[in-house]
Amino acid sequence: MTKKENTYILPEELARQNEIIQRINRNNENEYNSSGKKKFARIITYGCQQNNSDSEKLKGILKNMGYNQTDDNEKADVILFNTCCVRENAELKLYGNIGALKNLKLSRPELIIGVCGCMMQQKHAVEMIKKKYRHVDLIFGTHNIYKFPEIFEKAFHEKCTLVDIMDCEGVIVENLPVDREEKHKAWVTIMYGCNNFCSYCIVPYVRGRERSRKPENVVDEIYKLAEGGCKEVTLLGQNVNSYGKDLGINIDFADLLYKVNEIEGIERIRFMTSHPKDLSDKLILAIKECNKVCEHLHLPFQAGSNKILKSMNRVYTKEEYLEKVSKVKKAMPNIALTTDIIVGFPGESAIDFEETLDVVRKVRFDQAFTFIYSKREGTPAARMENQIREDEKHKNFDRLIEVQNQISRNINEGYRGNVYEVLVDGPSKTNKDILTGRTRTGKIINFEGKDTNIGDLVNVKVTGVFSWSLHGELIENIKSQS
Ligand code: SAH
Ligand code: SF4
Ligand code: F3S
Numbered sequence: 001m002t003k004k005e006n007t008y009i010l011p012e013e014l015a016r017q018n019e020i021i022q023r024i025n026r027n028n029e030n031e032y033n034s035s036g037k038k039k040f041a042r043i044i045t046y047g048c049q050q051n052n053s054d055s056e057k058l059k060g061i062l063k064n065m066g067y068n069q070t071d072d073n074e075k076a077d078v079i080l081f082n083t084c085c086v087r088e089n090a091e092l093k094l095y096g097n098i099g100a101l102k103n104l105k106l107s108r109p110e111l112i113i114g115v116c117g118c119m120m121q122q123k124h125a126v127e128m129i130k131k132k133y134r135h136v137d138l139i140f141g142t143h144n145i146y147k148f149p150e151i152f153e154k155a156f157h158e159k160c161t162l163v164d165i166m167d168c169e170g171v172i173v174e175n176l177p178v179d180r181e182e183k184h185k186a187w188v189t190i191m192y193g194c195n196n197f198c199s200y201c202i203v204p205y206v207r208g209r210e211r212s213r214k215p216e217n218v219v220d221e222i223y224k225l226a227e228g229g230c231k232e233v234t235l236l237g238q239n240v241n242s243y244g245k246d247l248g249i250n251i252d253f254a255d256l257l258y259k260v261n262e263i264e265g266i267e268r269i270r271f272m273t274s275h276p277k278d279l280s281d282k283l284i285l286a287i288k289e290c291n292k293v294c295e296h297l298h299l300p301f302q303a304g305s306n307k308i309l310k311s312m313n314r315v316y317t318k319e320e321y322l323e324k325v326s327k328v329k330k331a332m333p334n335i336a337l338t339t340d341i342i343v344g345f346p347g348e349s350a351i352d353f354e355e356t357l358d359v360v361r362k363v364r365f366d367q368a369f370t371f372i373y374s375k376r377e378g379t380p381a382a383r384m385e386n387q388i389r390e391d392e393k394h395k396n397f398d399r400l401i402e403v404q405n406q407i408s409r410n411i412n413e414g415y416r417g418n419v420y421e422v423l424v425d426g427p428s429k430t431n432k433d434i435l436t437g438r439t440r441t442g443k444i445i446n447f448e449g450k451d452t453n454i455g456d457l458v459n460v461k462v463t464g465v466f467s468w469s470l471h472g473e474l475i476e477n478i479k480s481q482s
Contacts, residue, residue: 006211009146009173020149021064028066041067042076047084053187055082060177078112083119085202087374098133105135114138121206130161141165146173184455186230190218191237199313199380212243219259226265235271241278254286261290269293276316279324288331296442300340304355308345325363336366336441344373344393346384353396366411368404372397408467415462426454449474
């Protein structure tokens with residue numbers, strides 16, 4: 001395969017889009033001046049952090065156009081669905097939610113409804129929406145978010161659903177506006193796409209080939225974030241530890257961690273996701289040596305049986321995975337390990353599944369994100385024989401969760417009575433008098449504490465333990481959000 005160069009969207013193109021943003025903004029302002037009515041937009045995001053990060057850019061663009069954010073469909077002038085197609089249930093949920101807007105669109109024809117994201121990179125999904133959900137005004141994909149102003153403006157004048165999907169694989173866009181949800185922590189995409197083609201996974205087909213942002217652009221973005229009060233960054237990509245391979249300069253993910261570690265004001269660095277095949281000794285050392293890199297590694301293993309791993313195209317064996325984990329644990333005994341596991345991949349026998357449980361018991365993960373295998377059209381696994389019966393998948397899935405919950409709970413029990421540094425995320429969603437935050441190891445901790453603000457670093461003593469979270473009491477404030 002010949003390597004394609006990354007394509008950078010030119011400043012002139014972005015300037016053209018910006019002119020459209022300004023034009024729409026002026027229209028909205030004029031309307032406000034004559035009618036007193038503010039404009040609102042709602043973005044509903046499904047899927048992973050990659051999509052959340054894209055939604056922050058769309059929000060940034062909409063904000064510059066003069067739209068305020070809302071969670072209320074009734075209030076919204078624009079509703080955008082940023083979709084995911086990694087598993088079937090994500091798709092089904094979307095169809096239900098778009099269908100539910102039909103009456104709203106009938107009563108308010110000027111409402112603009114848009115669908116974007118990963119699912120729209122699949123032809124059959126686009127066809128389905130065009131055919132069955134005619135109240136959708138515009139559809140665009142993952143590669144042309146930068147063109148959203150132009151597509152959006154056109155959609156005002158179109159009668160049919162406007163579709164603008166780019167197949168282009170190698171696009172990188174810098175300097176898009178962004179409206180981040182939080183000030184104290186931020187997701188920073190360091191690379192787009194994926195080259196791994198795990199046989200069950202749709203992501204490489206909808207997100208294109210791996211392409212890394214230039215290190216100076218990543219570092220510059222994080223400097224600016226730090227200046228704005230950001231304390232924690234999560235470096236984002238489908239496989240961050242293959243960062244840099246496409247850049248043609250001598251830099252890898254470990255080198256990038258050292259660079260980010262030097263940025264003043266940033267207190268914590270996280271990253272996800274890592275593919276076991278690219279977890280080098282150099283990277284393990286970097287995680288250990290960089291004081292700001294948190295003691296947490298998310299390292300999906302997917303399945304324990306070598307037969308299934310091969311069929312999944314994961315290119316490592318169970319033994320190699322366990323070997324890497326033991327290296328990580330030897331270098332950093334207190335590191336928290338989390339993982340992703342798929343249950344019921346085609347051909348997975350009872351013995352194969354036992355191998356998955358064996359890895360879970362041997363590694364003792366702090367937490368596992370467990371998924372029932374979902375057939376994705378267009379992937380090699382969807383065409384495999386020996387698809388597993390639903391009841392079988394569910395039986396094993398329940399067993400896996402039981403085993404993992406017990407381990408999570410036991411590990412968390414070891415936190416009881418100790419004091420940990422916590423970055424405060426704010427009041428808990430369920431109880432406004434309780435604050436919530438995370439330890440460096442990534443554990444959610446809810447605690448009672450007064451005079452503490454979002455973004456403070458505090459010491460919290462663990463007093464209660466659950467499988468998925470901890471409870472604690474505030475000991476002291478280490479650093480307040482300035
Ligand atoms: N690039 C990341 C995340 C990919 S999607 C990684 O490789 O880890 C997140 C998780 O969804 C995957 O790790 C996998 O466990 C799960 N997943 C992906 N495709 C799936 C499918 N077809 N059925 C069930 N789970 C799937
Ligand atoms: Fe999908 Fe595998 Fe790429 Fe992750 S590494 S996005 S599971 S193909
Ligand atoms: Fe879903 Fe796309 Fe992420 S398919 S998991 S939103 S990359």
